[in-house]
Amino acid sequence: MTLTRPDDKPLLLIITSGLRRYREYLLASIAGRYRVHLIDATAPTWELPYLSGHSVVPDTGAGPVLAAAREVAARQPVAGVMSWHEEHIVQAALVAGELGLPGTPPDAVRRCRDKYATRTALAEADLPQPEFALAGSLEEALAAADKLGWPVVIKPRAAGGSQGVVLVHDADELADQFAATRDVHVPHNPDFAELVLVEEYLDAPEVSVDAVVREGRVTPLFVGRKEVGFPPYFEETGHRVSADDPLLHDPQALRLLTGIHRALGVTDGWTHTELRLTAEGPKLIEVNGRVGGDLIPYLGLRATGTDPGLAAADVACGAEPDTAPRRDAHAAIRFFYPPADDTRIAALDFDRTELPAAIDLLEPLVGPGDVVSPPRKGLIDGRIALATAVADTAAECAAAIDHAARALRLTVEGS
Template identity: 35%
Template sequence: MNDTPRSLLFWGGSAPMDLGRDVGTRLLRQAAAREVGTQVTVEFPDTPELSALAGSLHRTEVEDPAAAAAWARGQRFDVVLGVREQVQVALAEVARAVGAPGNPPAAVRTVREKDRCRQALREAGLPQPEFRLCEDLAAARAFLSGTTGPWIVKPRDASGSLGVSMVGEPGELAAAVAALPSRAEFVVEQFVEGPEYSVEGVFLRGEPRVLAVTEKKLLPPPNFVEAGHVLPADLPAELQTRFERAVTTALKALDLRFGIFHVELWSTADGPVLGEIHVRNGGDWIHLMLEYAIPGLELFGLVIDDALGRDTGSCVRTPSRAAAVRFLAPPPGRVSRVLGWDTVLEHPSVLRASLTVGPGDTVGEIRESYDRGGYIVVGAETPRQASELADRLAAQVHIVVDTGAEARS
């Protein structure tokens, strides 16, 4: 270890739900194991887990890039990391202001705005669906009139499937636009047919290094909320190579070079088509599954070591086992009881599980990730075993609503 004290700024902290707390505390513990002092900036009022682990905690504006750079100016940190999607542009400005490794702010702005990212990928020679940035319903109707459907309507810069809808015919467009979280500009694009995956990795010495490919399972349209994931995806070697080649080409073309990446894509008959690109860890417990599938991996610790110039060669391996997550999707109604949950908690292969609904709660339509009723994360020796176990355990959970209907999620 270097005798000079090293410091890390955890910009924006983590969201206060179970997933966010696990990500945030894991990052801080991995920093502490490397004898790196930590400070955290937050906007949420109650973050006891972060307060207990961080050297100091600051409350400040974490999403505004100009305010973030002003706060950071004149300070010095060896590493600056952030895990929340909404803080990534501000994070890049902070890293530049304090002289720490980071991605160019302009590159992060590009990937945060879905239309600009699609255009940049197209200019790099990577296939992309037809799309348009729309300011109102009339502009969206004009785009539909000149293209073939189905189409996807989505916010320009949101995450967690918030406001994402499928439009099968023009008569459905107005409802999809009305479901957007704000009246700001939004993106309409052609639907891409094919199974969905994501590619997880890190930048080491500025070069992208793929760690694993994750298979996605989605709830039925018109919304596109994830029902589960399997890591690693059970793929032919040739297809995995094509995924990795497309992702690394895109990351380099976008001038990204630091931290963790999570890149979504579709596998089509004509090859991979890249979707959204994120310069952060994947959500939905992918960080936990990744560290289970690659024994000994510390995802955030790997990035910290790289930022400090330490050797990372022996820390990087490929998955030798597998993990899966399933999310519970109860039907709308008032929950009267939950059956079978104890069976899930008693299973020795469950890595993490939690219910987010219980008796007395009212459940609505699942339109974004936060609407799901709970999750089950399991580990196994192979992707198939992990997927089958997650399905089997989820099927044993019955969330009974007041109409008498049951949900097998």
């Protein structure tokens, strides 16, 4: 264990760092205001310039993480704890509870992780969401679908990132997909006898709302307009964020967000809430008790100037976060995929000549020799590249993303 050096800045514990290309921008911002002590199962590499200390634990389950946090807290004051990784938000809540740090109670965080518990809490509060049922077997799932009405969505009870989420139209499709959804592996997941949630399908646009919550007050910061592909799966192929998104000021949406967080017991932290915008109004899909993925908060930073890393760290340490926008722009991301299962990459890059000024990032995610597949086989980890754009108008932003798509140069072995 490397001990954190004394310093004037408050000490923040972060549990696991995640993938560099998706999380470094957060860590870099946080390290400017806080001393960061990382708790993870592997020794830090790229994270080292941003850390003042780290603990390597045998695994990132609750026991080892709590032991490491106690050891740090025994030597110096800890101001807060956070994790932006779905599988570790409960551990962070347990640390906060034991050390008396700001944060949402562990039971409420578990309600966010357990989609059935989320649905049950919202049903008790009479908040808008799909009709649902829990299934422990294919027979139970079929009975639930017959009752709800086809098509239905099936999803794992506690997974994230759209893993195992499938739209099924009839009994044959449900029978074909059920086992794969039931068997999605979720580290540090509680043991549930009934693992599959069957839900009414809401055929409406989906958005995500990243918000900070302080003492029960919900402040939405970024709305991500989702682009979804590879049906019947729900692979998120892109997102668009606008600083002036009308949903940020919509009274019905704001009341719903406040009601959702109150029903779940979320009091302090950052949340990523997914909604479907139906003709009857917004309805909840799920709440994640962490910073959003897919670089959505990065798009928010580029579109509004509001720093998600600092806001999340501030609220984790009991400070009032700075949520004021400083920019009025549009930002977008698009992910790219291989043409077929088990594609072996020979070469991949972008043609970087004559790029529009709005192009922000062009990043290959795989290299020569890598073998990748599109969804379902390669859900999320089937992405081969990403591009982001930032512009003054939505049209400029969209045009730049389309240019990036045309600029992708992929060569596969055997072609």
